[in-house]
Amino acid sequence: MKFGVCVASHIKDIDYIVRAEELGFHSAWLADSQMLWSDCYATLALAATQTSRINLGTGVAVTGTRPASVTASSIATINALAPGRTFLGVGSGNTAMRVMGMPPHRIAEFNRYIEVLRPLLRGEESYLDTGENNIPIRHVMPNDGFVNFKDPISLYISGFGPKSLAVAGKHGDGAVLAMPANANIMANIWRMLEAGNDSANGGLDKSRFHTTALTTIVILDPGEPVDSPRVKAECGAMAMAAIHFGYEQVRNFGRKPGGALAYVWEDYRAMIESYPEERRHQRIHAGHNCWVIPEEERFLTPEVLKASSLIGTRDEIIDQLGHLSEAGLHQVMVLPNFDTRFQSIERLAHDVIGNVS
Numbered sequence: 208m209k210f211g212v213c214v215a216s217h218i219k220d221i222d223y224i225v226r227a228e229e230l231g232f233h234s235a236w237l238a239d240s241q242m243l244w245s246d247c248y249a250t251l252a253l254a255a256t257q258t259s260r261i262n263l264g265t266g267v268a269v270t271g272t273r274p275a276s277v278t279a280s281s282i283a284t285i286n287a288l289a290p291g292r293t294f295l296g297v298g299s300g301n302t303a304m305r306v307m308g309m310p311p312h313r314i315a316e317f318n319r320y321i322e323v324l325r326p327l328l329r330g331e332e333s334y335l336d337t338g339e340n341n342i343p344i345r346h347v348m349p350n351d352g353f354v355n356f357k358d359p360i361s362l363y364i365s366g367f368g369p370k371s372l373a374v375a376g377k378h379g380d381g382a383v384l385a386m387p388a389n390a391n392i393m394a395n396i397w398r399m400l401e402a403g404n405d406s407a408n409g410g411l412d413k414s415r416f417h418t419t420a421l422t423t424i425v426i427l428d429p430g431e432p433v434d435s436p437r438v439k440a441e442c443g444a445m446a447m448a449a450i451h452f453g454y455e456q457v458r459n460f461g462r463k464p465g466g467a468l469a470y471v472w473e474d475y476r477a478m479i480e481s482y483p484e485e486r487r488h489q490r491i492h493a494g495h496n497c498w499v500i501p502e503e504e505r506f507l508t509p510e511v512l513k514a515s516s517l518i519g520t521r522d523e524i525i526d527q528l529g530h531l532s533e534a535g536l537h538q539v540m541v542l543p544n545f546d547t548r549f550q551s552i553e554r555l556a557h558d559v560i561g562n563v564s
Contacts, residue, residue, distance in 0.1 A: 208532040208563045209233040211540035212552060213266045213421055215497050218245040223548060224254045228261035230556035236266020236296060236383075236419075236540050240303040243495055248281045255288035264294035266421075266540065267365045267383055269303040270320040271312045276335065276344055279327035283346070283354035290358040295328065296383050296419075297321070298365030302448075302495060305455050308488040314370045321364065321378045330356030363419060372396065373403025381417035381537075386517065389527075390534035393418075397535055419538040420531075423516040425551070426524060426558050433509045433518055441551050442516040443499040443507050444544045449515040450475055450506055451491050467510035475506055497545040521558045528563045 211234035212227045214220070224235045235254060239247040247265055254263055263285065268278055278297070286293035297320075299311040312320065319336070326333040332345040349356050364375035365383040375382035382400060387393040397413070404411040423442035431438070453464035454475065464472055482490045494500045499507065517524060517539075528539065543551035 208528055208536070209538040210555070210560050211236055211262075211266075211419065211538055212548075213238060213540045213542035214250075215495075215542070215545060216244040216247040216250040218250050218253065221250070221253050221257050224261065224263075225257055226549065227552055228258050230552060231560055232261060232552070232556070233538065234262040234264070234294070234419075234540065236264060238496070238542075239265050239268045239272075240306060240495070241269075241272060242306045243302070243492065248285060251285045252288060255285055255293075258289075260292070262292045262294060263289050264361075264363075265296045267296035267298035267363070269300040270297055270317055271300040271304045271309070274335070275320055275324040275327060275333070279324060280346060280354060282328070282360055283330075283349075283356055286355040286358055286360055287352060290355055293355075293358070294361040294363060296363040296365060297324070298383065299371065301367075301452060301455070302492055305488060306492045306495075310459060314374065317371065318374050318378075321362075321374060325362065325378055328356070328360045328362060330354075361417075363417070366399075369399045369402065372399040376400035376403035376411055376416075378403075379416070381419060384418060384420045384536075386420040386422035386539070387531060387534075387536065390530045393531055393534035393536055413535055417537045418535060419540055420536055421540055421542060423543050423551070424524060424539070424541050424555055424559070425516060425518045425543075426554055427518065427520050429520075433512055434507065438512060438518060439499070439504075439507050441543050441547045442512060442518065443504070444494060444496050445542060446507055446511050446515040447494065447499050447503055448496045450503075450511065451495065454479060454491060467508070467514035470510060471506045471508060475503075478502065496542055499544075524559055525562050528559070532563060 210232050213236045216237045237247040237251050282295045299317045301311050304311045323333050330349045332343050334341040335344045361380040363381040363383050364379035366372035366375040401411045423445040425438050425441045453468045456462045
C-alpha cells in the first residue's frame with residue numbers, strides 16, 4: 208500500500224510537502240477550495256520546484272469552479288514543472304461549492320465535464336458546450352514548454368455514492384474515496400466502480416485502476432483513550448468536516464445522518480442554525496479540515512472520532528490497512544489537523560509506512 212498526504216493548500220507551507228517526500232510518502236494531494244485556502248495550482252507550482260520524487264496533484268480539483276479547459280491547462284502547466292509525477296484529482300465540489308452557498312455539480316453535469324476534460328489532458332481536441340454550439344477546442348501551443356502533455360497525467364475521480372463511483376469507473380484512471388471501514392465495504396465500492404465501466408472494453412482492470420481513500424490516522428499510545436486531547440488535536444478537524452458534510456446532506460437532500468453523527472445531531476443543528484440563513488454557508492465550513500472551532504469541540508465524541516478517522520494501536524492500524532489492501536485499496540492519503548500535521552506524519556512514517564504490504 209502507498210501513502211499520501213492531503214494538503215490544505217497553503218502557499219507558505221511547502222516545507223510540509225518537502226518533509227512528506229523525505230519521509231517516503233508517495234503523493235501530495237493539494238485541496239482546491241478557493242474560499243478556504245490558497246490556490247492549489249500556485250501551491251503545486253512551488254512544491255514542484257522544491258521536490259524531486261513525490262507525486263503531485265490536486266486532491267481534488269473542483270469541476271464547478273473552472274471550465275474543463277482551464278483545469279487541463281493548469282495541471283498541464285504543473286506537469287511541465289514536475290514531468291512524470293503529476294496527476295489530477297477531480298470532484299464535484301461538496302465543500303468548495305457549498306462554502307459559496309451553491310450546490311456541487313449534479314451527476315450529469317459532472318459526467319459531461321469529465322467527458323470534455325479527458326481528451327484535453329492528453330493534448331487532444333475536445334468540445335466546449337456553450338449551450339448553443341459545441342466548439343472544438345485544444346491547446347494550440349503544446350510543444351513550446353508552456354505545458355506538458357507528453358508525460359501522461361493520471362485522472363482520479365472523487366466518488367462517494369453509486370452514481371459518482373460509476374463515473375469514476377467509466378472515465379478515470381482511479382478513484383478517490385471516503386475511507387472504507389472494512390474489506391467488505393471496499394468490495395462493494397469495487398462493484399459500484401465496475402458498474403460504470405463499459406464491459407465491451409473488457410471491464411475494469413483492477414491492476415491498473417488505482418483507488419485512494421482519504422482519512423486521518425492516529426496511532427494510540429498504550430492505554431490512551433480514543434478521545435484523548437492528543438487524538439482530538441490530530442484528527443478533530445477531520446471529524447468535524449464529517450459533521451459539516453452531514454449537515455449539508457440534510458440541508459440539501461433531507462438525508463438525516465445516522466450512526467455516530469445521530470448522537471450529536473440535534474445539538475449541532477441547533478448550534479449551527481443560530482446563525483443567519485443568508486450567511487450560514489460561510490459558518491458551516493469554518494476551520495474546515497484544519498482546526499476545530501471552540502464551540503464545536505463538544506461534538507468530538509469517541510463515536511464521531513472513530514467514525515471519521517482510523518484510530519488504534521500500531522498493530523491494529525497495520526492489520527486493518529493490510530485487509531483493505533488485500534481488498535483492493537491501493538493508497539491512503541492522510542489529512543491531520545493543521546497544527547499537528549508534522550508530528551502526525553512523522554509518527555505514521557515511523558510506525559506504519561513500510562509495514563503494510
